[in-house]
Amino acid sequence: xxxxxxxxxxxxxxxxxxxxxxxxxxxxxxxxxxxxxxxxxxxxxxxxxxxxxxxxxxxxxxxxxxxxxxxxxxxxxxxxxxxxxxxxxxxxxxxxxxxxxxxxxxxxxxxxxxxxxxxxxxxxxxxxxxxxxxxxxxxxxxxxxxxxxxxxxxxxxxxxxxxxxxxxxxxxxxxxxxxxxxxxxxxxxxxxxxxxxxxxxxxxxxxxxxxxxxxxxxxxxxxxxxxxxxxxxxxxxxxxxxxxxxxxxxxxxxxxxxxxxxxxxxxxxxxxxxxxxxxxxxxxxxxxxxxxxxxxxxxxxxxxxxxxxxxxxxxxxxxxxxxxxxxxxxxxxxxxxxxxxxxxxxxxxxxx
Numbered sequence: 561x562x563x564x565x566x567x568x569x570x571x572x573x574x575x576x577x578x579x580x581x582x583x584x585x586x587x588x589x590x591x592x593x594x595x596x597x598x599x600x601x602x603x604x605x606x607x608x609x610x611x612x613x614x615x616x617x618x619x620x621x622x623x624x625x626x627x628x629x630x631x632x633x634x635x636x637x638x639x640x641x642x643x644x645x646x647x648x649x650x651x652x653x654x655x656x657x658x659x660x661x662x663x664x665x666x667x668x669x670x671x672x673x674x675x676x677x678x679x680x681x682x683x684x685x686x687x688x689x690x691x692x693x694x695x696x697x698x699x700x701x702x703x704x705x706x707x708x709x710x711x712x713x714x715x716x717x718x719x720x721x722x723x724x725x726x727x728x729x730x731x732x733x734x735x736x737x738x739x740x741x742x743x744x745x746x747x748x749x750x751x752x753x754x755x756x757x758x759x760x761x762x763x764x765x766x767x768x769x770x771x772x773x774x775x776x777x778x779x780x781x782x783x784x785x786x787x788x789x790x791x792x793x794x795x796x797x798x799x800x801x802x803x804x805x806x807x808x809x810x811x812x813x814x815x816x817x818x819x820x821x822x823x824x825x826x827x828x829x830x831x832x833x834x835x836x837x838x839x840x841x842x843x844x845x846x847x848x849x850x851x852x853x854x855x856x857x858x859x860x861x862x863x864x865x866x867x868x869x870x871x872x873x874x875x876x877x878x879x880x881x882x883x884x885x886x887x888x889x890x891x892x893x894x895x896x897x898x899x900x901x902x903x904x905x906x907x908x909x910x911x912x
Contacts, residue, residue, distance in 0.1 A: 650684040651883045656693035659882040663809070664889045667699035670778050670806040672820065672892060673706050675752045679812020679885035687755040690811075695775070703776030705801055706753040707819050708746040713739055713768040715839040738841040738849040739768035746771075752811075765797050768840035772797035778804050789855040791838075792819070793826035806892040812885035815868025816861060820892050824899035825859055830909050834858045863907070871898050 651659075665671060673694065683689050694704055716724045716732040724732065741764040746754050757764055757773040764773045765786035774782040774797070781804065787795035798820055808820060815821070825831065834857040841849040871877065871890070878889040 650682045651680055651689070652684045653689050653693045653696070656683070656690060656882070657696050659880070660693060660697045660809075663880045663882070663887055664807070664878050665694070665697045665809065666702075667697065668701040669698055670703040670705065670776070670782075670801060670804045671698060672801055672806050672808045673704065673752070674808070674810050674813050674817040674819070675706075675750055676812035676885070677751050680882065681884035683883070687751045690752055691756050691759065698776065701777060703774055703778035703782065703804070704756070705772055705774040705779075705782055705797065705806065706756055707749055708753050708757045708764060708771045708773045709749060710739060710744055710769060710771065711747050713744070713840050733839065733841070733851040736841045736849065736851075738843045739766070739771070741766055741771065767791055767796075768842065769838065770796070788840075788842075788852075790826060791854075791856055792822040792859075793857075796823075798823045802893055802896055808888075808890055808892050808895065810888040811882070812887065814865060815871075816864045818864060818868065818895070820896050821861065821864050821867060821899050822859055824896050824903060826857060827896070827900045828903040828907070830903070830907060831857055833909055860907075867899050867902050868895075870902060871895050874898065 671694065675690070677683065677687055677690065680690075685692075691704075695702075698704055713736065716729050717726075746757060753773065756762060756775070759775065762773050762775040763779045763783045765771045765783040767786045767788065770791045771786070772783060778800075782797045782800045785795065786797060787793070790796070792798050802820070802823060808818065810817065825834075836856055836858050837853045838856045839851060839853045842852040844850050871894075872879075876890055876894050880887050880889070
């Protein structure tokens, strides 16, 4: 994925109906390759029928976006447009440092970043400049962490953008290479995490679907012992970041990119009723890969924007424009605890 913007975790077929306070529902197996962008589209897109008006509309919009990305990639128009518009006031490593300090980033902090590079406008040096600025402010005692998820290392039966013929499911499972922390690219996370994971000294957790990359004194703590099962729960980098008192910085993206909300999904009262099985290629002794299934829960992110908006009402979010990017800075622990309470109060599952 060549996009410079982190995309929200995909959702798929409704194995469990999960109903929010406003009456919308859907399931949330987080393994499909597509995600509706609004509650209405989400409702239509996850209907049981193979085709619906919502699916058709979403497919048309998605294809137009893909064609634009292809055009940009071939002709390089995006960089030309951005540079011509913002060349008079490009962001630099130095100016980014000043802005990150102003929003609240401090030396020694453990910081989670979700980002869209293009949201800044023109950055002299691109993704490396942003990473260097963050690391400069955090200093040698600080730790930077980003999600480096790989949604394409999941069960092809759940893919929907594009779907795969059923006859190919087993062939894909049998031949898909397993996850390599140093080789496997992140998918849909944006150019900043993809660049950061390759930086010398960066560690990456060993999970085929929801890996994280981190660099700094807490990097080993964050990335070690990432459990295959319950992949974003208590034995995951998200939980270790919570333990470390991490802060979150959203750069030009919204709360539907805030992966920490998934930790709240494992901690709310519905988690025990949302169990599912996922699949992924895993390494075998002597070389090669084999398909393995593991326990997890269905994930549901259609209400993440609503939760984020409610959290902002508590006054615990610092908002600031950095270049052209709208940025938000807050405590991960505070927003996870808030989300657990919000989900307990506003979500519900039908009785079995």
